Amino acid sequence: MEEIFDVVIVGAGITGAIIAAEAADADLSVLVLEAGTDQARTFAGYREQLRTFYGAPFKTPEAPYAYNPNAPEPDIPGLPTPGADYFVEKGIPFGSTYARAAGGTTLHWLGTCLRMLPEDFDTRSRFERGLDWPLGYDDLEPDYRRAELEIGVSADVADQKHLGVEFPPGYDYPMERIPPSYLDEWLGTSLNGMTVELGGESLELLVRNTPVGRNSTPRAGYKPVGAVDHGEGFAPPTVGQALARDLGERCQGNSACVPICPVQAKYNAMKTLTRAADRGGVTIVTQAVASRVLTSGRKVTGIEYLRYESPGSPQAEKHLARGRAYVLACHAVENVKLMLVSGLQAKNGLVGAYLQDHPVLLRWGLAPKQVGAYRGPLSTAGIEDMRGGRFRARHAPFRVELGNDGWLWPTGAPDSNVAEAVAEGQFGSALRATMRDQLGRQLRMGFLIEQPPDVQNRIGLASRRDALGLPRPALTYNLDAYVLDGMTAATGVAKKLFARAGIEDHTDPVKGLGFKQQWGGQTFVWAGAGHFAGGHCMGASAGDSIVDSEQRSWDHDNLFVAGPGSMPTMGTANPTLTVAALAFRTARNLIAEPERAR
Amino acid sequence: MPELLSAWGTVEARYPPGLREKGLRELILSEQRLGPFARALLQLWYTGVWPPMSAAWSLENGNHRDAEEGSLLAIGYPQGLVWRAAVGIHPQAVRPTGFGSWALAPEEG
Numbered sequence: 156m157e158e159i160f161d162v163v164i165v166g167a168g169i170t171g172a173i174i175a176a177e178a179a180d181a182d183l184s185v186l187v188l189e190a191g192t193d194q195a196r197t198f199a200g201y202r203e204q205l206r207t208f209y210g211a212p213f214k215t216p217e218a219p220y221a222y223n224p225n226a227p228e229p230d231i232p233g234l235p236t237p238g239a240d241y242f243v244e245k246g247i248p249f250g251s252t253y254a255r256a257a258g259g260t261t262l263h264w265l266g267t268c269l270r271m272l273p274e275d276f277d278t279r280s281r282f283e284r285g286l287d288w289p290l291g292y293d294d295l296e297p298d299y300r301r302a303e304l305e306i307g308v309s310a311d312v313a314d315q316k317h318l319g320v321e322f323p324p325g326y327d328y329p330m331e332r333i334p335p336s337y338l339d340e341w342l343g344t345s346l347n348g349m350t351v352e353l354g355g356e357s358l359e360l361l362v363r364n365t366p367v368g369r370n371s372t373p374r375a376g377y378k379p380v381g382a383v384d385h386g387e388g389f390a391p392p393t394v395g396q397a398l399a400r401d402l403g404e405r406c407q408g409n410s411a412c413v414p415i416c417p418v419q420a421k422y423n424a425m426k427t428l429t430r431a432a433d434r435g436g437v438t439i440v441t442q443a444v445a446s447r448v449l450t451s452g453r454k455v456t457g458i459e460y461l462r463y464e465s466p467g468s469p470q471a472e473k474h475l476a477r478g479r480a481y482v483l484a485c486h487a488v489e490n491v492k493l494m495l496v497s498g499l500q501a502k503n504g505l506v507g508a509y510l511q512d513h514p515v516l517l518r519w520g521l522a523p524k525q526v527g528a529y530r531g532p533l534s535t536a537g538i539e540d541m542r543g544g545r546f547r548a549r550h551a552p553f554r555v556e557l558g559n560d561g562w563l564w565p566t567g568a569p570d571s572n573v574a575e576a577v578a579e580g581q582f583g584s585a586l587r588a589t590m591r592d593q594l595g596r597q598l599r600m601g602f603l604i605e606q607p608p609d610v611q612n613r614i615g616l617a618s619r620r621d622a623l624g625l626p627r628p629a630l631t632y633n634l635d636a637y638v639l640d641g642m643t644a645a646t647g648v649a650k651k652l653f654a655r656a657g658i659e660d661h662t663d664p665v666k667g668l669g670f671k672q673q674w675g676g677q678t679f680v681w682a683g684a685g686h687f688a689g690g691h692c693m694g695a696s697a698g699d700s701i702v703d704s705e706q707r708s709w710d711h712d713n714l715f716v717a718g719p720g721s722m723p724t725m726g727t728a729n730p731t732l733t734v735a736a737l738a739f740r741t742a743r744n745l746i747a748e749p750e751r752a753r
Numbered sequence: 754m755p756e757l758l759s760a761w762g763t764v765e766a767r768y769p770p771g772l773r774e775k776g777l778r779e780l781i782l783s784e785q786r787l788g789p790f791a792r793a794l795l796q797l798w799y800t801g802v803w804p805p806m807s808a809a810w811s812l813e814n815g816n817h818r819d820a821e822e823g824s825l826l827a828i829g830y831p832q833g834l835v836w837r838a839a840v841g842i843h844p845q846a847v848r849p850t851g852f853g854s855w856a857l858a859p860e861e862g
Binding site: 205206207208209210211212214334335336337340371405406407408409410411415416417525526527528529530531532535559563569570572573574577578580582583586587590591594595 | 774777778782792795796799800802804825826827828830831835836838839840841842843845846847849850851852853854855856857858859
């Protein structure tokens with residue numbers, strides 16, 4: 156007879172890994188189904204991805220990860236790569252992507268671990284924008300700390316208390332902050348203390364170190380987690396493999412957080428997943444695509460999945476996973492896809508609704524002196540003061556991510572600089588001198604604009620199918636006036652910051668690689684942030700949401716739908732830390748009460 | 754490629770060392786067939802990527818893109834001259850500069 160697990164989890168990303176590890180710690184039996192491969196399980200496999208990255212002509216977040224037609228993942232729309240048309244799109248392009256592999260999208264995240272602001276949890280009540288969460292900052296605060304410990308966040312509390320973000324007395328992050336870059340310090344000398352006006356409100360700015368899931372110098376009692384290296388089927392590592400774990404205990408400055416940290420100094424969910432596997436009681440099956448959730452009345456009775464031998468062949472066998480409780484944790488879009496394929500349509504019609512990203516306004520320029528671009532983590536600081544305030548009633552707030560990566564993101568530098576100089580006829584010592592002069596002075600700012608949930612922006616099913624015959628996601632997506640007015644305000648701020656620091660503005664819609672958007676006589680260059688929210692939003696009642704504050708389905712007593720898709724809003728915080736905190740909250744409630752009749 | 758090398762031989766023979774750049778411009782970079790090829794080669798040296806040639810050039814001279822391009826790039830990317838041209842910078846995921854090194858003032862080139 157087939158095994159009935161206490162918990163069946165679909166998806167081996169950060170949400171699935173945390174819930175698996177917590178459930179195993181509570182002595183529950185756990186099955187994790189992962190659609191993609193587990194190439195990152197061994198350090199040798201991980202290094203192979205690094206070679207794929209070196210050889211990729213477009214160094215996008217997906218570049219190191221071989222395309223898998225059986226579990227396809229999106230790539231940036233418009234690129235000549237197989238994932239670029241995975242989404243069937245209406246409206247403007249959705250510029251963000253996610254990974255389908257063990258480890259999930261944390262394989263190629265930047266690592267930013269900002270908490271959401273207290274005011275981000277009830278923007279409807281405060282500003283008549285977005286949706287209120289069914290929980291507040293204080294409810295989530297202990298889980299934020301737990302998530303910071305799991306991820307191994309490097310930051311100093313002294314830097315992070317602002318806009319109402321509070322920490323309990325005596326608390327500090329597991330590791331000291333990542334040293335600020337020379338560029339951060341130089342910008343700070345020009346920008347700290349300057350004020351900008353947003354919606355009539357005067358805000359004072361400060362260049363602030365960013366909390367990140369990247370190993371730094373541990374505080375007392377914390378042991379950094381290095382690279383992952385496990386045996387077949389997530390068996391404990393052999394002595395030889397265990398050596399790899401001594402790598403990545405501290406960031407080396409590889410400047411490749413996205414798309415792949417060569418030594419795994421940056422957290423990825425494989426670290427939590429292998430912790431769960433080491434604990435015992437967790438079965439991880441990869442290359443297993445959940446194809447249908449089976450239900451009977453208010454109960455989930457099983458999950459059908461297709462197990463394939465090789466990404467190169469669509470040959471697959473159908474299996475059934477059975478458990479007492481079920482967790483869908485395969486990212487916003489795939490969670491919605493699985494629900495819709497299975498006929499799990501809520502009466503309120505909101506499965507798939509409220510898709511959000513952080514549209515990133517890109518601005519770039521040349522500093523008046525060498526500031527050390529192309530060194531260190533891709534970003535080590537931001538300007539966070541425009542994330543909150545009364546002006547949010549009028550236009551979207553934003554945070555400013557300061558890039559240490561030159562013009563890599565906005566223009567494809569330094570290759571684009573070489574192409575331009577060569578086309579101008581430069582070669583030899585003149586070409587070398589141009590590169591020497593320009594590259595180290597390059598600076599970019601990314602303005603992450605809040606996008607409130609809009610019921611028209613949604614995830615659905617397309618008629619086109621993938622190699623295994625499952626429907627591709629259909630996305631409808633647009634930017635509304637609130638977001639575009641936020642971009643207008645951000646553009647004004649960018650010009651002030653550049654002028655104050657003496658940065659020569661090179662922002663140019665013709666040379667910019669991002670999407671172009673016209674608004675109010677300006678052309679914005681923008682890109683997706685890789686941040687998803689919505690699709691199965693949480694709320695206070697079954698009438699207006701898909702899950703409750705524990706990510707428990709309103710419609711099925713033993714089903715949890717977890718991950719960024721549950722977030723009704725993101726504010727301006729990169730979402731992963733909040734996703735991880737929610738996973739701890741869900742795990743605790745699932746363990747206490749795997750099933751709840753309503 | 755042999756044509757390019759032979760043109761370089763002519764530059765070396767006809768132009769004294771101080772005027773070689775002028776020779777390069779006159780006999781190679783401004784030449785209809787060799788110019789685009791030489792510029793593409795410069796980009797390859799600098800970045801590891803062979804750029805797309807213009808349609809007109811490809812029609813006349815053929816366009817032999819190598820099936821092994823990806824694996825060549827895997828070797829070429831870390832060696833790109835652009836990463837040697839400027840002081841203190843490095844290709845992504847290659848030759849890391851060490852913990853905290855990014856906090857130091859960059860060396861002036």
